[in-house]
Amino acid sequence: MLLSPPFVFAALISTALAALFNLWQGGSVRDLALYLVAAWLGFALGELLGSWIGLDLFMIGQVHMAEAALMCGLLLFLARWLKT
Numbered sequence: 219m220l221l222s223p224p225f226v227f228a229a230l231i232s233t234a235l236a237a238l239f240n241l242w243q244g245g246s247v248r249d250l251a252l253y254l255v256a257a258w259l260g261f262a263l264g265e266l267l268g269s270w271i272g273l274d275l276f277m278i279g280q281v282h283m284a285e286a287a288l289m290c291g292l293l294l295f296l297a298r299w300l301k302t
Contacts, residue, residue, distance in 0.1 A: 236250065239294045255297075268286060
């Protein structure tokens with residue numbers, strides 16, 4: 219079974235954002251796992267929000283990058299705040 223290219227692209231971008239956030243925060247592997255879940259959830263919520271509202275600010279293919287990256291960042295900071 220093949221995965222759709224937008225799903226793979228979104229997974230790669232959200233994983234990269236979580237890894238960069240963990241590197242910036244100097245986190246451990248345990249923190250990286252938390253940030254991965256937060257980034258995936260945030261990116262998915264941002265994507266849903268972008269398609270629900272109908273904003274096409276910055277799209278790459280079918281992925282609403284601006285909305286998804288913004289929501290991903292918000293959930294990453296929320297996860298860091300709740301972790302402490």
